[in-house]
Amino acid sequence: MLLKGKVAVITGGAGLNGLGFATAKMMAAHGATVAILDLAQANPQAAADRLGPGHLGLVADVTDKASCEAAAAKVKAAKGRIDVLVNNAGITQPVKFLDITDADYDRILDVSLRGTLHASQAVLPTMVEQGSGAIVCISSVSAQRGGGILGGPHYSAAKAGVLGLARAMAREFGPNGVRVNCVTPGLIATDINKGKIPEDKRQSILDGIPLGRIGEPDDVAGVVLFLASDLSKYLTGVTVDVNGGMLIH
Ligand code: NAD
Numbered sequence: 001m002l003l004k005g006k007v008a009v010i011t012g013g014a015g016l017n018g019l020g021f022a023t024a025k026m027m028a029a030h031g032a033t034v035a036i037l038d039l040a041q042a043n044p045q046a047a048a049d050r051l052g053p054g055h056l057g058l059v060a061d062v063t064d065k066a067s068c069e070a071a072a073a074k075v076k077a078a079k080g081r082i083d084v085l086v087n088n089a090g091i092t093q094p095v096k097f098l099d100i101t102d103a104d105y106d107r108i109l110d111v112s113l114r115g116t117l118h119a120s121q122a123v124l125p126t127m128v129e130q131g132s133g134a135i136v137c138i139s140s141v142s143a144q145r146g147g148g149i150l151g152g153p154h155y156s157a158a159k160a161g162v163l164g165l166a167r168a169m170a171r172e173f174g175p176n177g178v179r180v181n182c183v184t185p186g187l188i189a190t191d192i193n194k195g196k197i198p199e200d201k202r203q204s205i206l207d208g209i210p211l212g213r214i215g216e217p218d219d220v221a222g223v224v225l226f227l228a229s230d231l232s233k234y235l236t237g238v239t240v241d242v243n244g245g246m247l248i249h
Contacts, residue, residue: 002229004031004109008078014047015039020088022217072122084228085138087116095152112158133178137166141186150239169246170237179236186243188215
């Protein structure tokens with residue numbers, strides 16, 4: 001029970017095949033009360049119901065600051081505290097550099113990067129007041145290698161921005177007892193890439209992964225749980241690669 005009595009907020013956690021929901025399940029199994037935040041169409045309440053009684057499902061759009069603040073206020077009112085935030089909401093788009101429109105750029109950066117800002121701003125006052133908290137931001141191998149497998153350059157930029165934002169938060173809020181760390185997943189089988197890996201490319205992708213397989217959501221969830229728990233209590237500002245060795249540096 002690594003998170004017994006803790007309250008964890010996970011953005012973009014409603015997709016049942018996604019990293020956020022896998023993390024929600026693992027955190028709930030480790031004693032946390034989980035609040036899943038997601039867009040209305042993703043049905044966060046239904047996802048929370050699958051975790052069992054006492055968990056929350058809240059509609060929140062991370063691109064909208066007021067929406068994040070309202071969700072954080074609901075969690076605080078219902079559960080009295082917020083110990084963990086997982087900045088997981090993200091979208092991608094496979095497009096070449098010269099084809100990125102301003103609208104594409106805004107859309108992709110608004111969810112991953114501005115969303116990380118908004119959700120973190122919404123929970124940090126509570127964490128500072130408590131004198132404790134752990135924020136885990138989901139970046140991507142794409143930020144480190146200038147492109148993952150499927151995301152465009154604006155996705156790489158958004159995820160690289162998340163690394164910088166998280167490190168700056170770690171520096172600013174360490175004195176308040178709040179730790180901020182990042183996870184950089186490689187290729188993980190979720191809805192974000194389902195059906196998008198061309199069969200003729202599959203083997204060459206696998207050849208580039210020393211552990212010889214595409215990742216599973218639980219591979220990421222375990223690391224997020226570690227970073228959210230006291231097992232990592234002297235870690236802040238770090239980035240943990242979860243990529244099967246796809247990028248070793
Ligand atoms: P996913 O599509 O299952 O999850 C993304 C979730 O974000 C969805 O539930 C979606 O509804 C939600 N979302 C989208 N826009 C939102 C908004 N404005 N406000 C709130 N929620 C919003 O995909 P996933 O693979 O589980 O992705 C989770 C995170 O992991 C993303 O940030 C993604 O970029 C990152 N990531 C995934 C991989 C991979 O290979 N799957 C690799 C590296 C990083």
